[in-house]
Amino acid sequence: MAQLSSPTTDAMRRAVGPVVRADDVSLVRGGVWVLDGVTVRLDAGQVALCRGPNGAGKTSLLRVLAGLVRPTAGSVTLAVRQVDLVGHEPALHPDLTLAENLQVVAALTGRDHRDVDAALTHVGLGGAGGRRAARCSTGMRRRAEFARLRLTRPCLLLLDEPAVALDGDARVLVQDAITATVRRGGSVVVATHAPGPLADLATARWTVRDGSVTT
Amino acid sequence: MTADVMALLRTELRVERRTGGTLLVLAPYAVAALALVAITTGADLPLLRRLSPGLLWAVVVVLGVLTTMRQGYAEDPTRRDLLHLLGMRPEAVWIARVLAAATLVAALEVVLTVAAVVLLDLAVGDPLLHAAAVPVTALGLAALGVLARDLADGARSGVALVPLVVVPLAVPLALAPVQARAVAEAGGSGWTWIALAALVTTVTVGVGIAAAANLQEVAS
Numbered sequence: 001m002a003q004l005s006s007p008t009t010d011a012m013r014r015a016v017g018p019v020v021r022a023d024d025v026s027l028v029r030g031g032v033w034v035l036d037g038v039t040v041r042l043d044a045g046q047v048a049l050c051r052g053p054n055g056a057g058k059t060s061l062l063r064v065l066a067g068l069v070r071p072t073a074g075s076v077t078l079a080v081r082q083v084d085l086v087g088h089e090p091a092l093h094p095d096l097t098l099a100e101n102l103q104v105v106a107a108l109t110g111r112d113h114r115d116v117d118a119a120l121t122h123v124g125l126g127g128a129g130g131r132r133a134a135r136c137s138t139g140m141r142r143r144a145e146f147a148r149l150r151l152t153r154p155c156l157l158l159l160d161e162p163a164v165a166l167d168g169d170a171r172v173l174v175q176d177a178i179t180a181t182v183r184r185g186g187s188v189v190v191a192t193h194a195p196g197p198l199a200d201l202a203t204a205r206w207t208v209r210d211g212s213v214t215t
Numbered sequence: 216m217t218a219d220v221m222a223l224l225r226t227e228l229r230v231e232r233r234t235g236g237t238l239l240v241l242a243p244y245a246v247a248a249l250a251l252v253a254i255t256t257g258a259d260l261p262l263l264r265r266l267s268p269g270l271l272w273a274v275v276v277v278l279g280v281l282t283t284m285r286q287g288y289a290e291d292p293t294r295r296d297l298l299h300l301l302g303m304r305p306e307a308v309w310i311a312r313v314l315a316a317a318t319l320v321a322a323l324e325v326v327l328t329v330a331a332v333v334l335l336d337l338a339v340g341d342p343l344l345h346a347a348a349v350p351v352t353a354l355g356l357a358a359l360g361v362l363a364r365d366l367a368d369g370a371r372s373g374v375a376l377v378p379l380v381v382v383p384l385a386v387p388l389a390l391a392p393v394q395a396r397a398v399a400e401a402g403g404s405g406w407t408w409i410a411l412a413a414l415v416t417t418v419t420v421g422v423g424i425a426a427a428a429n430l431q432e433v434a435s
Binding site: 068084085093095096104 | 225226234288291297300302432
């Protein structure tokens with residue numbers, strides 16, 4: 001798989017400036033230092049592969065970068081507004097159908113039901129839009145998360161163990177989402193234990209251990 | 216912001232229509248509670264008439280706050296995070312949650328009023344006063360319940376904190392319509408009591424909106 005960057009384009013991207021930057025960020029939760037003095041920067045078009053053992057702070061880092069959690073110390077600067085995070089739990093209401101769940105997103109992003117249908121079709125759920133999320137398999141719910149990215153079109157995409165529950169065919173969706181974000185000039189952070197083919201897309205590597213990040 | 220609130224409100228009501236958590240589950244229990252009182256007082260209609268306004272609003276308060284504990288769209292931290300990422304302000308999310316709960320509580324109040332008239336021989340009194348009490352108390356109870364739930368989500372003490380917040384503010388909301396009716400029946404103006412309920416509602420909604428961003432972060 002071809003890398004999405006080259007030394008020349010990397011230099012250009014750095015000239016444009018970071019999509020997201022964390023400066024000396026620390027996060028305390030329940031008296032525990034979840035993140036400790038983290039400084040990272042992600043430029044337009046970059047894909048960062050974030051690795052580390054369970055409980056190292058990967059998910060917390062993604063949530064801080066997304067602006068969902070205010071750091072205890074330090075600062076996070078987001079240069080873009082369209083941010084999306086695909087986390088461990090799908091953001092779907094179990095009693096709504098897959099289409100209805102995506103219609104919430106469509107309504108808040110100025111899109112309509114045709115975009116929802118197209119997004120579901122794109123991820124192979126064209127015939128399952130009317131099915132309640134509670135009655136879908138974990139893999140189908142995961143696919144629906146990737147359908148959402150067709151609606152939100154993020155400039156900063158944060159993926160937390162994105163390949164979990166996806167079968168071989170569906171794993172292409174992860175790569176598609178990353179490639180599409182980079183082509184839009186956005187950036188991606190992928191937190192995973194098993195990067196597999198995603199490692200080839202990475203232009204930066206972060207290692208998280210005990211709340212600290214080495215780049 | 217209004218469009219965002221309306222979009223989320225529609226979603227919350229769609230969830231309720233799908234699950235029927237309030238009107239199909241809570242309302243029958245509430246009606247059963249009123250029927251039980253009617254049965255236990257036997258044929259003592261004067262006693263029933265005296266008790267009925269207080270009973271009605273006591274049941275409304277208990278079940279009204281319970282209504283806000285349902286599993287709505289924006290009650291889950293993951294979905295609330297999504298709303299945040301979609302650019303929806305915490306204040307807008309909070310308002311939509313309260314409006315959705317208030318709609319359900321108001322519907323519950325209407326159902327229970329009809330049940331109280333039939334089962335407890337409730338005399339509604341001034342219909343305008345009662346009609347005003349329904350939305351004011353529904354909004355107040357909804358705001359109170361959502362606020363209490365947010366505090367409970369973020370607090371280490373969990374749901375144990377809820378009664379401490381709910382009870383002091385729920386009392387005037389339950390008392391106001393009962394007293395308004397009693398005062399009006401005695402020839403006075405019951406609107407002062409409705410104004411008190413409106414004041415409590417306004418303060419609760421104001422506190423909730425002001426604290427929405429912090430509450431959302433604490434809960435996440």
